[in-house]
Amino acid sequence: MIPRVRHLVAAALSALLLLPALVGTASASANSRVYSVTLAKTVADMKKVAAYWQPDRLKKADNYSPATPASQSSPTATAAAGASQIVTLKRPQGPLSVAPVLPRNSTAAKTMGKVFFRFGDKEYWCSASAVAAKNRSVVATAGHCAYDSRQARPADYWIFVPNPGPGGETPDGIYVGAAISMHEDWPGKGDYDFDYAFVTVHRGFKWVEKNGQLAMQDVGRLQDNVGGQGLTIGKGLAISISAFGYPAGPQPDGTRPFDGKTLKACSGTTRRTVAPSLDLQYGVQLQPCEFSAGASGGPWLINYQPVQKVGYLNGINSLTWNRDAKGGYDAVSSPTFNTTTGDVYRRAAALTTPQNVT
Numbered sequence: 001m002i003p004r005v006r007h008l009v010a011a012a013l014s015a016l017l018l019l020p021a022l023v024g025t026a027s028a029s030a031n032s033r034v035y036s037v038t039l040a041k042t043v044a045d046m047k048k049v050a051a052y053w054q055p056d057r058l059k060k061a062d063n064y065s066p067a068t069p070a071s072q073s074s075p076t077a078t079a080a081a082g083a084s085q086i087v088t089l090k091r092p093q094g095p096l097s098v099a100p101v102l103p104r105n106s107t108a109a110k111t112m113g114k115v116f117f118r119f120g121d122k123e124y125w126c127s128a129s130a131v132a133a134k135n136r137s138v139v140a141t142a143g144h145c146a147y148d149s150r151q152a153r154p155a156d157y158w159i160f161v162p163n164p165g166p167g168g169e170t171p172d173g174i175y176v177g178a179a180i181s182m183h184e185d186w187p188g189k190g191d192y193d194f195d196y197a198f199v200t201v202h203r204g205f206k207w208v209e210k211n212g213q214l215a216m217q218d219v220g221r222l223q224d225n226v227g228g229q230g231l232t233i234g235k236g237l238a239i240s241i242s243a244f245g246y247p248a249g250p251q252p253d254g255t256r257p258f259d260g261k262t263l264k265a266c267s268g269t270t271r272r273t274v275a276p277s278l279d280l281q282y283g284v285q286l287q288p289c290e291f292s293a294g295a296s297g298g299p300w301l302i303n304y305q306p307v308q309k310v311g312y313l314n315g316i317n318s319l320t321w322n323r324d325a326k327g328g329y330d331a332v333s334s335p336t337f338n339t340t341t342g343d344v345y346r347r348a349a350a351l352t353t354p355q356n357v358t
């Protein structure tokens with residue numbers, strides 16, 4: 001999910017109102033260190049993940065647990081963590097701004113969807129979105145929806161399903177994660193100022209019946225099929241945001257207004273927030289918003305166009321808040337998207353994957 005941050009940070013929030021000089025970016029370095037983890041590098045690796053997510057398993061997907069930062073790897077888990085490296089990137093001159101892209105054969109995008117994966121021997125899911133990139137193969141989600149920083153290990157069997165159906169349907173394909181790109185302080189410290197990840201994915205496929213057996217059918221690159229949200233950074237506070245996700249978990253009073261099968265939206269104006277216990281110093285909060293578990297990783301969009309269904313990514317659902325300490329969540333927050341975020345994105349957008357997966 002989204003861990004439950006309650007009204008315990010009221011004093012810190014009041015202090016921030018008196019200290020506007022604290023509003024800024026979390027990194028001012030000319031270079032950035034990006035932590036990259038391989039998930040499924042080769043076609044054989046990709047096919048192993050694909051074989052796990054056959055239609056019978058996907059039909060049960062809505063019954064799996066929405067992931068939370070408390071999702072622990074099982075002590076009986078046997079899958080090894082993927083190869084990892086820290087890459088130092090020299091920051092290019094000029095601001096980063098990536099324009100949204102529509103699918104090749106449609107006037108409306110279908111970028112939003114769910115990611116499914118395992119920690120240990122248990123399946124989980126989160127929300128996510130496709131982002132425009134030169135490799136046409138990038139997904140944005142929360143860091144805790146791809147990597148368990150406490151266990152120091154990536155998720156296993158990670159896939160993205162855009163525009164999922166309520167019964168496990170995958171109308172726009174299944175995309176196996178190839179590599180996770182994160183800022184080093186998420187895997188290294190579990191710092192919620194960096195609770196975001198850009199995942200490079202393989203070419204998509206669908207399951208089809210061939211000669212009485214299931215077979216993979218190549219459907220091409222993610223962006224070509226569903227489009228990609230734009231990306232913009234460094235926009236500050238008091239801006240209008242549209243947030244999206246698939247909430248499913250219970251509210252603090254135990255009610256369940258969402259079932260996780262339908263894409264939901266919140267909109268409003270952003271403000272600064274902090275959560276000292278989670279190292280969140282530069283959080284951006286959206287209120288009102290009743291999102292619960294399952295919405296983690298869903299996109300925050302500026303200048304969202306409802307007809308074309310695109311905008312500019314400027315955050316992701318990371319934490320839910322119960323600010324008034326009543327029966328339901330009333331706010332959601334994201335890490336600040338700044339120049340460091342742009343460096344992580346550039347790493348994911350530069351990675352290549354095999355040209356054929358079937």
